[in-house]
Amino acid sequence: MTKKYNGEASGYPLREEGLRKRPRAGEILIQSILFFAGFFSIFTTLGIVYELGKEALLFFRTPEVKLWDFLTGTAWQPHINQFGILPLVTSTFITSAIAMTIAIPLGLAAAVYLSEYATEKVRKTLKPILEILAGIPTIVYGYFALMFVTPLLRSIFGRDVVEIYNMASGGLVMGILILPLVASMSEDALNAVPLALREAAYGLGATKLEVALKVVFPAALSGIAAAIIVGVSRAIGETMIVAVAVGAGPNFTFNPFRGAETMTGHIVRMSGGDLSYDSIDYNSIFAIGLMLFFITLTLNIISQRIVQRFREVYE
C-alpha cells in the first residue's frame, strides 16, 4: 500500500557509506552478551533436571531400592533399607490440604472484598498489610507455628490429642502464608473483568453480592483457578514451616494432630547433618527432589495453560 521511500527515484542519490547499515562489532558483542544472559536460565533448568535425574538414577540403581516399593511403600526408614515414599507424600498432601482449606476461602473472600467492595482508601491500607504478610520469611512463620499455634491447638484439643510436632499447626500457618498469594492473584483477575459487565448486571436489578458472585466471579474464574493452583504448588514446595513445626520423622498417618515429615522437611533434615556424597541418603534426597520438582512443575504448567486457554477476552 505505501511506497517505500526511494532516495534515487526522488532525485537525491544516496551517499554510499553514509546511510548504509554498517556492521558494528560493539553492538553485536553486546547483543551476544545479552543473549547469553537471557539463555542462562535454560542452563538452570537443564542443571536441575540433569543433576536431580542423575543422582535419582543412582538411587534407583542401588539394589536395596525398587521403583515399585518406592512408589507404594508405606515406610521410609533408610537405616533398614525401606524406601517407601508414601509417608512423605501423604503428609505433604495433608499439610497442603489444611493450608488450602484456610487459604482458598479466606483468600477469595479477601479478593472479592478488595476488588468489589473496598473503597480506594481502605484498599490502599489493607493491600500493603497483605503484602507484608507475604513478605515475611517462612522461617518466621515456622517459629510462629511452633511457639504460638501449636500451644493454642494443644490447649483447645488437649495435650494428649495434639502432639508437639503436628501437621495441623504447620498446615494452618502455611494457609496464612499462602492467603495473600491467592488473594492478590485472584484480585488481579477480578479487576480485569470490565466494568461494563458489572453495569449491565446492575441495570438488570442485581444486588452488589449478585454482581460480585454471579457475574464478576465466573468471568474471572480462569485467573482464580490459576491462583489456587499456584497456591497448591507453593504449599507443596514450602519447607521451613513444616521443618520447624511438623517434622518428627517419617510417619504414615492421616491424623493431622500427629507429627510427620513432608518431602521438603525430610530433605532439610537429611541435608542438615553431614551428608557424605554418593551415600544412599545423599542420592535419596535427589530422588525426592526430582519428584517434588515434577509435581510443582506440572501444577505450574497447568495453571499457565488455564490462564491461556480459558481466559475470557473482553474487547
Place this chain on the structure above:
Amino acid sequence: MSASPAPLGPFQDNLPRRHRLGAVWQWIFFAATIIGIFVLSALLLDILNESFGYVALEARVDPDTLAVDGVPLEDLPKEELIRILQDSLSASAFNKLNDEKPFEERSQANVYDLVIERVVKYKVLETWSLWESLIHSDEIRAQAAEEFPQAELRFVSWLTVETIRRPQSSEAVNAGVRTAILGSLWTIAITILVAFPLGVGAAIYLEEYARDDWLNRLIRTNINNLAGVPSIIYGILGLAIFVRALERLTSGAVFGLVNPTTANGRTILSAGLTLALLILPLIIINAQEAIRAVPQSLRKASLGIGATKWQTIWAHVLPNALPGILTGTILAVSRAIGETAPLVVVGASTAISFDPNLFSRFTTLPIQIYQWTSRPQGEWRHLAAAAILILLTLLLSLNATAIVLRNRYTKRF
C-alpha cells in the same frame, strides 16, 4: 395507581432477603480480609512476647565475690580484670586469648565480657515470656526463690546491642548474631553481584532484542516456570553443582587459598551463587515489566536521530526503567535474605564464632533462627525471637526503601 404492586410482587418480596444476604456476605468478605491483620499482629506480639522476660541465672562464680575492695566487678580497672582472668583460666587458655588480640589492645568492656563469659559463666535455668513476667511477676519470684535458691532472677531483653555485637557462643546469655549478620551480608552481596547484571541483561534481551520465535518463547516459558520451582530444589542444585562439582572454585583452592577451616565447598560463595539462581527469575520478570513500561515513542525518537540500538537502550530505556528495576531487585533480594531451606541444604554451619569471609564456612540470620528454634531449651527460642526481630527490621527497611523508590522516581508516561 394505588398500592397495587401485583406484577412486581415476587420481585419485591425477594428484595429484603436479597439485601440482607448481601449485607451478611459483605461482612464475611470484610472479616476474611481483616483476619490477615489479626494474624500479623498475633505473629508480631508473639515474637515480642518471647524477646523479653525474666530469666533465672546461675553463676558458676558469683560476681560479687570477684569484687575488689568493694568496687563492683563491672567498675574494676582493666588490669584487675586481666588479673582475675589470669587467676581463673589455665595458662594456655589465657595465652590463646592474648594471641587472638593482645590484652593491651582490648578495652575494659571487652575484658569484662571475657570475665563474664569465661569466669562467671552464667547458666540459664529457666526463662519466662514477657506476658508471664508482667502478669505473674510475684509468682515467678516465689517459684524462682523456691526452685533455684542460688540463682539470680533478672529481667532481660534478649535483643540488645550486645546481641548484635557478639559472635556465637555455647551459652544463650552470651550468644549473639554478629557472625550470622555478617554471613547474611556477604551472601547477599554475592547474590546481587551475580543476579543483578544477569537478570537485567536477560530482561533487556527479552524485551528489546528477542524476536517471537520458538527459542525465545521457550526462554520466556522457562523463566516463568523457574519462578515457581520450590526454593529447596535450588538448594539441591547448589549442593550438586557449587558445593560438589565446583568445589575447587567455591572453596578457594583455584585461587591458591587453602582454607584452614576446610569448608569443602560449603562456603559463602556457594550460598551466594545458589541464592542468585533462586532470585534470577524474579529479577528478570520484574525488570521486564519495568522495561516494558518505557513508552515506545522514546525509543523511536532516539533511533530517529540516528542512535544505535544499544545507545538507545543505554541512554534512554534503562535510565527510565531504573526505578522499576531497582524496586523489583530489592524485593527479590529481601526474599533471598529470608531464605533458609536452600542454605540448609547447601550446608550452612551454625557454630561459627569467627567473622566469615568469601571462602569460609558460614551461617546466616535465618539459619541461626532455624537452629535456635529447633533446640529444645527455652532460652534459645528467646534468642531466636530476638534474631527474628533483627531480621524483620532489616527486611522492613529494605521494603520501605523499595516503596520510596517506587513512589518517588517512577515516571508515569
